[in-house]
Amino acid sequence: MWIGRSSFTSLVVGVFVVYVVHTCWVMYGIVYTRPCSGDGNCIQPYLARRPKLQLSVYTTTRSSLGAENHVDLVLNVEDFDVESKFERTVNVSVPKKTRNNGTLYAYVFLHHAGVLPWRDGKQVHLVSPLTTYMVPKPEEVNLLTGESATQQVEAEKRPSNALDEPVSHWRPRLTLNVMVDDFVFDGAALPADVHRYMKMVQLGKTVHYLPILFIDQLSNRVKDLMVINRSTAELPLTVSYDKISLGRLRFWIHMQDAVYSLQQLGFSEKDADEVKGIFVDTNLYFLALTFFVAAFHLLFDFLAFKNDISFWKKKKTMIGMSTKLWKVKKALKMSVVWRGLRPAFQFGSSSESERKTEEYDTQAMTLLSYLLYPLCVGGAVYSLLNVKYKSWYSWLINSFVNGVYAFGFLFMLPQLFVNYKMKSVAHLPWKAFTYKAFNTFIDDVFAFIITMPTSHRLACFRDDVVFLVYLYQRWLYPVDKSRVNEFGESYEESPPRKPHTD
Numbered sequence: 339m340w341i342g343r344s345s346f347t348s349l350v351v352g353v354f355v356v357y358v359v360h361t362c363w364v365m366y367g368i369v370y371t372r373p374c375s376g377d378g379n380c381i382q383p384y385l386a387r388r389p390k391l392q393l394s395v396y397t398t399t400r401s402s403l404g405a406e407n408h409v410d411l412v413l414n415v416e417d418f419d420v421e422s423k424f425e426r427t428v429n430v431s432v433p434k435k436t437r438n439n440g441t442l443y444a445y446v447f448l449h450h451a452g453v454l455p456w457r458d459g460k461q462v463h464l465v466s467p468l469t470t471y472m473v474p475k476p477e478e479v480n481l482l483t484g485e486s487a488t489q490q491v492e493a494e495k496r497p498s499n500a501l502d503e504p505v506s507h508w509r510p511r512l513t514l515n516v517m518v519d520d521f522v523f524d525g526a527a528l529p530a531d532v533h534r535y536m537k538m539v540q541l542g543k544t545v546h547y548l549p550i551l552f553i554d555q556l557s558n559r560v561k562d563l564m565v566i567n568r569s570t571a572e573l574p575l576t577v578s579y580d581k582i583s584l585g586r587l588r589f590w591i592h593m594q595d596a597v598y599s600l601q602q603l604g605f606s607e608k609d610a611d612e613v614k615g616i617f618v619d620t621n622l623y624f625l626a627l628t629f630f631v632a633a634f635h636l637l638f639d640f641l642a643f644k645n646d647i648s649f650w651k652k653k654k655t656m657i658g659m660s661t662k663l664w665k666v667k668k669a670l671k672m673s674v675v676w677r678g679l680r681p682a683f684q685f686g687s688s689s690e691s692e693r694k695t696e697e698y699d700t701q702a703m704t705l706l707s708y709l710l711y712p713l714c715v716g717g718a719v720y721s722l723l724n725v726k727y728k729s730w731y732s733w734l735i736n737s738f739v740n741g742v743y744a745f746g747f748l749f750m751l752p753q754l755f756v757n758y759k760m761k762s763v764a765h766l767p768w769k770a771f772t773y774k775a776f777n778t779f780i781d782d783v784f785a786f787i788i789t790m791p792t793s794h795r796l797a798c799f800r801d802d803v804v805f806l807v808y809l810y811q812r813w814l815y816p817v818d819k820s821r822v823n824e825f826g827e828s829y830e831e832s833p834p835r836k837p838h839t840d
Contacts, residue, residue: 369585379525384546390451393418420516425578442468466553471504478726507563513554515582531591560611635780642773649767702755775805
């Protein structure tokens with residue numbers, strides 16, 4: 339039987355290793371590009387000729403630009419150096435059409451110095467909307483006094499029936515990149531992701547690709563958006579530039595396409611923004627580490643579930659087990675019975691030890707309720723007095739969520755009290771606990787990466803505290819072979835082994 343379980347676990351671990359290796363190979367294929375090995379079909383970089391370039395940014399209300407009419411020049415960088423990083427803030431005039439819930443576009447040109455972009459045959463350009471449509475965020479107020487979080491300008495006030503209508507919001511940041519690697523592409527194996535950003539020209543007998551310009555849309559965050567109202571004449575725009583490598587460019591294109599696909603599937607701007615935050619606010623090397631951590635989270639989840647089933651299949655009594663903590667485990671036990679894994683899996687009549695366990699469990703819940711009930715009510719009252727909310731419903735939901743976190747913590751503590759009273763931890767499923775502890779520490783990593791409410795972030799660390807107390811109790815109460823183990827068995831009750839016959 340042990341060999342069978344070990345073989346199954348080895349199989350799962352093997353599949354996991356294959357999955358991780360395959361994913362690493364796919365990620366390597368995204369960032370690695372095979373250079374051209376010969377001279378016949380190679381595409382050379384135009385930047386290798388060190389041309390004098392100029393960067394120009396125009397704004398217009400038209401989505402397609404045919405000539406220099408109806409455009410406003412907002413930024414002009416002469417003697418543009420692709421290797422030099424910069425950030426500049428300019429004021430952009432907002433046309434009347436944009437103020438009336440319209441759209442404004444930015445046209446970014448990279449062209450030869452001293453030549454107008456639409457007269458330069460070797461210019462490259464991209465277009466990016468400077469506005470987006472979103473439903474305005476409801477104003478947060480103190481529900482008792484009516485005091486608002488921010489003083490709202492009269493011109494920005496809208497009738498109540500228009501609060502659910504999308505309006506134009508200003509994107510105050512425009513992030514530009516140019517791929518600066520002197521990379522020679524193989525014309526027969528151009529990456530599809532970079533190909534759509536490439537523009538080729540024939541110079542003599544050699545084909546060159548013009549500078550690859552890229553607009554980083556992931557840097558546009560919802561928290562930075564500004565509502566455009568009818569009185570807005572000018573708005574600030576921060577134009578930042580930095581060079582980018584080919585591998586990072588390809589990775590960024592894939593991530594940007596992934597976010598766009600989410601929006602096409604119905605994700606709102608806010609939902610997509612949370613995905614953006616993972617890539618924008620996190621170092622890429624730390625992000626790669628997070629991938630491996632998430633993969634191990636999946637493995638530990640499976641192993642914990644497997645050991646949970648094994649534990650409850652062999653468990654004979656509930657001695658030392660808090661019924662408050664293990665209600666979910668009981669549901670798992672019933673599903674095991676229903677699936678026929680062990681038809682005779684039923685607890686017998688209650689023993690004295692089980693009755694004492696129930697008594698300690700109830701006593702712990704009573705003592706903890708004296709503490710947590712007033713804390714939950716007090717926290718709800720405090721937030722009502724000092725925190726601003728959108729509505730009473732928002733306050734109610736927030737209070738209930740905090741209560742759920744508090745009671746989740748409450749149901750974890752009685753088991754510690756039962757362990758203390760019985761001076762034993764041998765009855766606990768330590769294998770499953772260990773795997774879940776690893777997952778808890780992994781959740782701590784995600785708590786720093788993913789945007790989440792503070793209460794949920796604290797809930798991740800609360801599990802760490804409880805597990806550390808479990809470990810302390812394991813050290814404090816050494817294993818007594820006369821006590822029951824996690825399978826409801828005692829070492830001293832084990833049947834003697836049959837002697838070997840020669």
